[in-house]
Amino acid sequence: MLRRSLILAAAALALAACGQGTEKAADGSAPLIVGATAVPHAEILEFIKPTLAAEGFPIEIKVFNDYVQPNTQLAERRIDANYFQTKPYLDEFNAARGADLITVAGVHVEPLGAYSRRFKTLAELPNGADVAVPNDASSIGRALILLQSAGLIRLKDPTNPLQSVRDIAENPGNLRFRELESATLPRVLDQVDLAVINTNYALDAGLKPKTDALALEGGDSPYVNYLVARPDNQNDPRIQALARALRSQAVKDFIARKYDGAVVPAA
Numbered sequence: 001m002l003r004r005s006l007i008l009a010a011a012a013l014a015l016a017a018c019g020q021g022t023e024k025a026a027d028g029s030a031p032l033i034v035g036a037t038a039v040p041h042a043e044i045l046e047f048i049k050p051t052l053a054a055e056g057f058p059i060e061i062k063v064f065n066d067y068v069q070p071n072t073q074l075a076e077r078r079i080d081a082n083y084f085q086t087k088p089y090l091d092e093f094n095a096a097r098g099a100d101l102i103t104v105a106g107v108h109v110e111p112l113g114a115y116s117r118r119f120k121t122l123a124e125l126p127n128g129a130d131v132a133v134p135n136d137a138s139s140i141g142r143a144l145i146l147l148q149s150a151g152l153i154r155l156k157d158p159t160n161p162l163q164s165v166r167d168i169a170e171n172p173g174n175l176r177f178r179e180l181e182s183a184t185l186p187r188v189l190d191q192v193d194l195a196v197i198n199t200n201y202a203l204d205a206g207l208k209p210k211t212d213a214l215a216l217e218g219g220d221s222p223y224v225n226y227l228v229a230r231p232d233n234q235n236d237p238r239i240q241a242l243a244r245a246l247r248s249q250a251v252k253d254f255i256a257r258k259y260d261g262a263v264v265p266a267a
Contacts, residue, residue, distance in 0.1 A: 035070035110199030113213030
C-alpha cells in the first residue's frame with residue numbers, strides 16, 4: 001500500500017509540474033525561439049533582448065547562415081518566429097513548400113547593392129563581364145531591377161519582382177550571369193567582375209554598402225524585412241511583444257546609429 005501511495009504521489013507531482021510548465025508558456029514566460037541571420041537581424045534582436053526580458057518576454061535567438069532553414073524550422077514548429085526576409089521571398093517559399101507562414105510586422109529595409117573588387121565604377125565593366133546574382137527567385141528579380149536602374153540592362157517588365165535572366169530584353173554589355181546562393185556571394189567577389197549582394201551578407205563580410213556599393217537601392221525600396229510567424233501563434237503575447245519592440249523608436253534609433261544608412265527603418 002505504501003509503495004502504491006508513493007507511485008500515486010509521484011504521478012501527481014509530475015502532473016503538477018507539467019501543468020506549471022504549460023502555464024508558464026501561456027503567460028509568456030517561456031523563451032520565444034526566434035530564427036535570424038547574423039547581421040543585422042540577430043544584432044537587432046540582441047539589442048532588444050534585455051528590454052523584452054524585463055517585460056517578462058524572454059527570447060532565445062537562433063542564428064542561421066542561410067535563408068531556407070529559418071522558414072523550414074518555423075513551419076516544422078522547431079522555432080517560434082523568424083526575422084530575416086522580405087515578403088516576396090516569403091511568398092515564394094510558401095508557394096514552393098506548401099507552407100502558410102505569415103508576416104507580423106515590417107521592421108527595416110536593407111538596400112541591395114552591387115559590388116566589385118576589380119572596378120571602381122560601373123562604367124569600367126568590360127564587355128562580357130561576369131556578374132554574380134542571388135539564385136532565389138525573389139532576390140534575383142530584385143537584383144535585375146537594380147541593374148536595370150543602374151542602366152546595365154533592360155527588362156521586359158521592370159515592375160515584376162519575380163524576374164529571371166530570361167526576362168532580360170536588352171543586355172548591351174553582354175553581361176554573363178552566375179546565379180549563386182546568397183550567402184556565398186561575398187566569398188566569390190574576387191572571382192567575378194560584379195556581384196549583387198544582400199545587405200545582411202555584405203555587412204557580415206565587412207562591406208560598407210554606403211561607400212563600397214557601385215549601385216545601391218534607395219531608401220524607398222519595397223523590400224521590407226519582416227518578423228514572420230505561423231497562423232497558430234501570430235497572436236501569442238510573446239510574438240506581439242516582440243513585434244512592438246522591433247517597431248519601437250529605440251530600435252529605429254539603434255539602426256540609424258549602428259548601420260549608417262546600410263539598414264533603414266521601415267515606414
